[in-house]
Amino acid sequence: MAFSKARRRKKIQQRIRKNVKGTSQRPRLSVYRSNNEIYCQLIDDVKGVTLAAASTKTQGANYSGNRVEQAKEVGKAIATAAKGASIESVVFDRGGYLYHGRVKALAEGAREGGLQF
Numbered sequence: 602m603a604f605s606k607a608r609r610r611k612k613i614q615q616r617i618r619k620n621v622k623g624t625s626q627r628p629r630l631s632v633y634r635s636n637n638e639i640y641c642q643l644i645d646d647v648k649g650v651t652l653a654a655a656s657t658k659t660q661g662a663n664y665s666g667n668r669v670e671q672a673k674e675v676g677k678a679i680a681t682a683a684k685g686a687s688i689e690s691v692v693f694d695r696g697g698y699l700y701h702g703r704v705k706a707l708a709e710g711a712r713e714g715g716l717q718f
Contacts, residue, residue: 610696610697610698611697612697613697614696614697617694617695617696617697618694621692621693621694622646622647622692623643623644623645623646623647623691623692623694624645624646624647625645625647625648625652626690627688627690627691627692628643628644628645628646628652628688628691628692629643629644629645629646629691629692629693629694630642630643630679630691630692630693630694630711630716630718631643631644631694631696632693632694632695632696632698632704632707633696634696634698634703634704637657637668638656638657638658639656639657639668639671639672639675639703639707640654640655640656640657640658640675641654641655641656641675641676641679641707641711642654643679643682643683643686643688643691652683652686652688653679653682653683653685653686653688654679654682655675655678655679655682656675657671657672657675659678662674662678668703669702669703669706670706672702672703672704672706672707672710673706673707673709673710673713674710675707675710676706676707676708676709676710676711676712676713676714677710677711677713677714678714679707679711679714679716680710680711680712680713680714680715680716681714683714683716684714684715688716689715689716689717690716690717690718691711691716691717691718692718693708693718
């Protein structure tokens, strides 16, 4: 029996989440990708709080270019927000998506911004 795309991603997401835990010193960089937008958050799993967030829908942010270029800019934005919260190192949670395309671009943008994975 074949799984739907959403159910397959959910299974992968649970498998990843089992091993990837964020702390206040090294939070989890969680990625969500929709058809048009990309969102990311820095999450402290111990306290259950979001420390910082960035997305292509952020108020005042004007991302231009194609979706891959926009994802890279969001990665740089989350790195800037992390620096403001004095966070230098994160654990990357790709959210069940392949490390390819927009997810990879976001990770590269965060690395360029100064975050260490």
